[in-house]
Amino acid sequence: MAYKALYRTYRPKDFNEVAGQEHITKTFRNALKSGKIAHAYLFSGPRGTGKTSIAKIIAKAVNCLKAPTDNPCNNCDVCRGIDDNTISDVIEIDAASNNSVDQVREIRDKVKYLPGVTKYKVYIIDEVHMLSQGAFNALLKTLEEPPKHVIFILATTEPHKIPATIHSRCQRFDFRGISIPEMTKRLDKIIDEEKIQIDSEAIKVIAESAEGGMRDAISLLDQVVSYSEEAVSIEDVHAIKGTVSNEKILVIAKSIAENDTVKSISLLDELIMDGKEPQRLVDNMIAFYRNMLMFKNVNTDDFEQLIYKNEEFQKLALNLSNNLVFYYIEVLNKALHDMRFTTNAKLYMELAIIKMIDKIEKQEIVFEDTLNDLRSEISSLRSEIKTINTQKPLENVVKNKEDVPESKVDTFSKKIINDSETEEPVVNEHLIKAKEVIVSTLYSKDDIEEEVPNTVEVENKILSSDLTEDNNVKSEEKDIFNTSLQEEKKVDNIVKYKTFDIRFVEDVLNNGDRELKIDMIKKWYDLDRFATVDDKPYTKMITEGRIVAANSKLIIIEYESAAVCNRLMKKDFKEKMKSLINKFYNSNLDYLALPKSVWEEKSQEFIKKWRNGDKDIKLTPIKNSELIEIEEIDDEIEDMTPDSVKEAINIFGSDNVKVKRGEN
Structure with a gap:
């Protein structure tokens, strides 16, 4: 039969x-x-x-x-x-x-x-x-x-x-798709009646692979039973389906999170050598990150997906933000779309992995995630300070070191006190100022007027009692410190900004406005349509660049060629373009044109210092032999006023002298 x-x-x-x-x-x-x-x-x-x-x-x-x-x-x-x-x-x-x-x-x-x-x-x-x-x-x-x-x-x-x-x-x-628990229950009944030897985890993989179709699940079970000579394992299911196990995808995802390009590409090459299709690999990775989003944002049941029980997966899901996972899915989805129109699908897969790891591409997401963490931490500190103020006056808390609660704010205060015993007096002045800034940031305006003077006074008393240095030396060094600060300010005011001054870049990166940048990028290429016929040569040249950073005063535009940057920064050209940009965006912005190589170098330098915890980051000067400093043009125009008019102005005053121009 x-x-x-x-x-x-x-x-x-x-x-x-x-x-x-x-x-x-x-x-x-x-x-x-x-x-x-x-x-x-x-x-x-x-x-x-x-x-x-x-x-x-x-x-x-x-x-x-x-x-x-x-x-x-x-x-x-x-x-x-x-x-x-x-x-x-x-x-x-x-x-x-x-x-x-x-x-x-x-x-x-x-x-x-x-x-x-x-x-x-x-x-x-x-x-x-x-x-x-x-x-x-x-x-x-x-x-x-x-x-x-x-x-x-x-x-x-x-x-x-x-x-x-x-x-x-x-x-x-x-009719709705069959859920994984219902499908597993039906498969278990068939397995018992047919006396099939199969791993319990393999049954769940079959149910997940069927995507809600009971007939597909039973057909896949029939197929893997014919494939396996002994008990059916997870590897047998993946071999029949041509898919990759979540455990292998997890290893690749961890290497991507660690920014290890070599390891990620090597792991994918090994899977391709084993006969896996690049399209299927990318599709499996999209499903993996989708499961990660569901795990992070939805009350999921461990029975829904086998990967949810994996501790390494749980740890990785907690370390990656939603924004970063969305970015990964977007890159992979674009690669999957591009693979449909090429005979070399592996190439697009490798490019997608490199883009997912590239720091420049995802720096905005990293900055935004860090900013959100800082906001939540500040909010937590505010709530803790309010709790402390309702329980005990702040000055009493500081006076009695033993009564200080173990909170982030008070730990910072203890650090100031402990550091004061070992650091130099000038450094302690820095710590006092830092404390004042944090307190002023966390308190509301009314709280600052009432609480901050007492807090600073008490802190100074504690610091002065703990310091071993002579008070005269302390005040002397404090004066030196203040004098040096004033001198630095004077020097800053005196030194003029160069055409390609690194302080422009520092200001934008330290005070960047991501929302403004996104809004400007959305309309950037409409600038050419906004311009008149006479202005189109200007707009065509400037829109060849890419906006990479912005704040309320300045935008940085990246270009492939340094020669283009030199031309865009010439005074006559720049004044023309500033006028067009500000009319188009209804703003008052200046711009700085930088070669791509310079921007990548300075942005990487900024990221490195930012990760080390530096504040108010300073960068090394821009050094590029192709960039030319534009000489300042004297704004004073030669006075062509006749001598007789000058003499009249000297006698009667400029308000009383009016010159009638002749007709041309």
Whole structure:
């Protein structure tokens, strides 16, 4: 006897065996018991979710010799005949191959004849959306008013393709994908009856791979059983599916998070050498990061995905922010799209991995995540200080070191006190000023006026009592420190900014406005359409660059060529472009044009110092032999006023002298 596939052997024979469609089975059981059967039904839903199986169960139930019943008995001649397809009163039609008007007319002509054996003729039309428009029109009248002995059951995976006139003549039931717990329960029953040796984790991988289709899951089980000589393992399932295990994807994801390009590419190359397709690898990585987002943001059950139980996955999910995971998915999704139009899919996969690791590409996301962390920490510190103020006055807390609670703010205060015993007096002045800044930042305006003077006074008393240096030396060094600060300010004011001065870059990076930058980038290429015909040569040149940083005063634009930067920074050209930019954006902004190599060098330097915890970061000067300093043009214009007019102004004053210009 020929082998019968598992999905056919274990096709549901009654409503009790249907997995995951309780809302449908309950409705039909109540309708069958009360005899309220409609003349036409429309079943819609994904493949392999039980549409045709439930249609045959209904056909058996309405014609069962024990009817009316809420479930077919499966023992009478009618039930067995319908299961064996030996009763001609239950007609299954594939609309994909029988979609013409003539074939539907043939159905329409035959429905008027009484059934031969059963009580009802049941027409089950699968993939009904494949019928032609003419065929649907031919079916309309019959579907609306069929003979009493006829029931139509239409099944489709694409209900949006069904005409509204058909919808209105049917009762519609929407089938949903089978959940992983329900699918696993059904697979366990089949495994027990077939006595299959399989790992429990492999069963769950099969259920996850089926994507809600029960038939797909049973077919995959049948296939892996044939593939494996002994007990079925997870590796066997992935070998049949051509997919990659989550554990291997997790190793790649960790190397990406650690910015290890060499290791990431090597791991992917090994998988490709094992026969994995680049498209499938990228698709698996997208699914992996999707699971990470669900784990981070949704109350997930460990049973839903096997990877949720992995401790390394949980640790990695906590370390990666939502913004970074979204960035990874966006890069991978673009790579998957580009792979469709190339014969070298591996190339796009490798480029995607490099882009995911590249620090320049994701620096904005890292900055934003760090900024959010700082905001939450400041908010936490504010709440702690408010709690302390309600429990005990702040000055008493500082006076009694032993009573200081273990909070972040008080730990900082202790650090100042402890450091004062070892550091130089000038350094202590820095610490006092830092304390004042933090307190002023965390308190509201009213709180500062009331609390800060007392706090600073108490801190100074503690510091002065703990310092071992002579008070005269301390005050002397303090004066030196203040004097040096004033001198530095004077020097800063005296030294003029150069054309390509690093202080421009420092100011933008230390005080960047990401939202402003995003808004400007969205409209950047519209600048050319905004310009007049005379201005278009200017706008075409400046929009060849890319805005890489911005704040309320200055934007930095990156260009491939240093020669272009030199031209854009010339005074006449710059004044023209500033006017166009400010009119277009309705703002008052200046710009700095930098070569791409210079920008990458300085942004990397900034990131490195920022990660080391530096504040108010200072960068090394810009050094590029191709950049030319633009000489300052004397703004004073030669005075062309006649001598007689000058003499009149000297005698009568400039307010009383008016010069009448002659006509040209």
